[in-house]
Amino acid sequence: MMPVISAKGLTKKFDDFLAVDNIDFNIRKKECFGFLGPNGAGKTTTMRIIQCVSPKTSGSLKVNGIDAEEQPREVKELLGVVPQENNLDPDFTVFKNLMTYARYYGIPKREGKSRAQELLKFVQLEDKKNVIIEKLSSGMKRRLILARALINEPEILILDEPTTGLDPQARHLIWEKIMSLKREGVTVVLTTHYMEEASQLCDRLVIMDLGKIIVKGDPQGLVQKYIGSEIIEVDNKPETLTCILENKMSYEEFGDRVHIFTKEPKKFASKLMQRCKLDKVIIRQASLEDVFLTLTGKILRD
Amino acid sequence: MRVQNYFKIPNISYRVWKVWLRNMEVFMKTIKVNFIPPFFEPILYLLGIGFGLGLFVREMEGVPYPVFIAPALISISMMNSAFFECTFASFVRMYYQKTFDAIISTPLNMDEVIFGEILWGSTKSIINASIILLVVSIFQLVKFPESLLIIPFSFLVGLTFSAIAMCFTAIVPRIEFFNYPTFLFITPMFLFSGTFFPLHVLPLPIQSISFTLFPLTHAVYITRSLTMGAIESQVILSLIWFICVAVILTILSINLMKRRLIV
Numbered sequence: 134m135m136p137v138i139s140a141k142g143l144t145k146k147f148d149d150f151l152a153v154d155n156i157d158f159n160i161r162k163k164e165c166f167g168f169l170g171p172n173g174a175g176k177t178t179t180m181r182i183i184q185c186v187s188p189k190t191s192g193s194l195k196v197n198g199i200d201a202e203e204q205p206r207e208v209k210e211l212l213g214v215v216p217q218e219n220n221l222d223p224d225f226t227v228f229k230n231l232m233t234y235a236r237y238y239g240i241p242k243r244e245g246k247s248r249a250q251e252l253l254k255f256v257q258l259e260d261k262k263n264v265i266i267e268k269l270s271s272g273m274k275r276r277l278i279l280a281r282a283l284i285n286e287p288e289i290l291i292l293d294e295p296t297t298g299l300d301p302q303a304r305h306l307i308w309e310k311i312m313s314l315k316r317e318g319v320t321v322v323l324t325t326h327y328m329e330e331a332s333q334l335c336d337r338l339v340i341m342d343l344g345k346i347i348v349k350g351d352p353q354g355l356v357q358k359y360i361g362s363e364i365i366e367v368d369n370k371p372e373t374l375t376c377i378l379e380n381k382m383s384y385e386e387f388g389d390r391v392h393i394f395t396k397e398p399k400k401f402a403s404k405l406m407q408r409c410k411l412d413k414v415i416i417r418q419a420s421l422e423d424v425f426l427t428l429t430g431k432i433l434r435d
Numbered sequence: 436m437r438v439q440n441y442f443k444i445p446n447i448s449y450r451v452w453k454v455w456l457r458n459m460e461v462f463m464k465t466i467k468v469n470f471i472p473p474f475f476e477p478i479l480y481l482l483g484i485g486f487g488l489g490l491f492v493r494e495m496e497g498v499p500y501p502v503f504i505a506p507a508l509i510s511i512s513m514m515n516s517a518f519f520e521c522t523f524a525s526f527v528r529m530y531y532q533k534t535f536d537a538i539i540s541t542p543l544n545m546d547e548v549i550f551g552e553i554l555w556g557s558t559k560s561i562i563n564a565s566i567i568l569l570v571v572s573i574f575q576l577v578k579f580p581e582s583l584l585i586i587p588f589s590f591l592v593g594l595t596f597s598a599i600a601m602c603f604t605a606i607v608p609r610i611e612f613f614n615y616p617t618f619l620f621i622t623p624m625f626l627f628s629g630t631f632f633p634l635h636v637l638p639l640p641i642q643s644i645s646f647t648l649f650p651l652t653h654a655v656y657i658t659r660s661l662t663m664g665a666i667e668s669q670v671i672l673s674l675i676w677f678i679c680v681a682v683i684l685t686i687l688s689i690n691l692m693k694r695r696l697i698v
Binding site (some may be wrong): 184187190206219224225229237238239 | 457489539698
């Protein structure tokens with residue numbers, strides 16, 4: 134099947150900084166595809182190229198087989214975009230924001246009205262219809278942006294960090310909406326640095342760092358491949374490290390904790406406790422976060 | 436960037452109208468408030484300068500002083516309304532409100548957004564010029580029907596000043612920097628464009644600067660010809676000057692804005 138979005142050798146250079154460095158990816162119809170990575174990895178730049186608002190330096194990018202640079206209007210008709218930064222129109226009310234957007238897409242007024250009503254219901258903002266934007270909470274603004282992105286009934290939804298800065302309730306509500314859109318057949322492209330978000334929502338994902346894609350796969354598969362199913366955590370003390378080295382275990386230091394990767398966590402955990410007399414030994418499920426930290430390192434990015 | 440890149444022909448469709456309409460709708464929300472300044476400001480100028488200072492000046496170039504400055508007041512308001520709309524107001528929409536970013540993720544492109552802003556600035560010019568025309572005609576300072584031509588003419592003046600303003604908006608790093616063009620360009624024009632005294636009393640070099648570089652000089656000249664009902668053939672030259680400058684600067688401003696915003 135033809136991919137909905139396909140990039141080959143996609144590159145973006147700003148003056149002397151390589152933001153996106155020769156990446157390839159194919160996004161399938163009706164899947165949720167994630168771009169993960171630390172700040173400055175090139176996720177947002179990639180999203181902006183897909184949205185046809187930032188020209189690529191080289192490579193190719195096709196959306197539904199249409200070249201994004203040659204026919205940006207046709208591509209933009211297919212997309213709904215939730216940008217990282219809120220850019221709702223503060224001069225208008227909630228409802229008017231949707232109506233103005235409908236007009237940009239050339240949706241007739243009556244049709245726009247009924248879609249706007251429905252979308253406000255979908256994101257649970259019906260009672261805020263005539264409220265001015267500045268009176269909304271950040272969670273409500275995010276939901277309204279999601280509604281706005283859906284006004285043209287897009288085939289592809291682009292979400293650039295859709296839940297950053299939201300409280301857990303607001304985040305779960307957004308996730309629920311994204312999942313219901315996916316069930317309806319919308320292709321979802323998502324960037325995030327919340328690993329939980331990625332594992333909940335994404336069918337497949339890539340992890341980017343310094344402009345490059347460093348791994349691709351499905352969330353469970355990546356955890357299995359790079360970490361295994363469970364992890365042992367112990368306090369980072371000199372005795373710990375000696376014990377680990379004696380037993381030839383593979384490990385990584387994360388501040389004052391040490392993570393030990395093994396296929397037989399129970400066996401090693403009891404070794405650590407009994408032979409090396411260590412306490413606070415924890416066995417837990419490995420997660421995408423472990424993959425992420427292992428692959429992108431622990432250095433702070435900005 | 437090479438010179439020809441600054442003069443690429445913009446890619447503009449009928450969609451530009453939607454950008455204009457967005458600004459118009461915001462304007463209409465506070466329509467009553469929006470009419471107060473252009474209505475009272477010329478009255479203050481007419482009372483203070485026209486009739487106050489006019490007591491001493493009495494006549495300028497053979498006409499009563501208020502009659503002399505009435506077309507200047509109309510022209511200044513064409514300039515100010517377009518210039519301030521496409522500097523401060525456009526900058527707020529571009530930089531603080533991210534309105535442009537929101538619009539370009541729809542089928543509209545940046546060329547249309549910028550040209551829509553310029554058309555809106557020109558519209559503000561028409562609106563304000565018309566209100567002031569009404570005020571000065573209440574004082575019977577202008578001749579009709581010639582003065583009615585001021586209304587379409589204010590679009591051309593508005594277009595020119597909006598395009599100039601948009602060039603500055605494309606290059607200022609922060610909103611405070613608009614003080615420079617205001618102080619170095621708008622204020623000198625306000626004083627030395629044949630507004631409150633005729634151009635020919637100025638030293639020759641300043642006269643020629645005023646005539647070649649100051650759009651307001653041409654605006655005042657044409658408007659005054661219309662309000663006095665004395666239209667000379669040189670009006671055509673000033674009109675051609677306006678059309679050329681408006682077209683060139685509109686294209687330049689769109690390219691400059693794209694250089695700033697499309698990265």
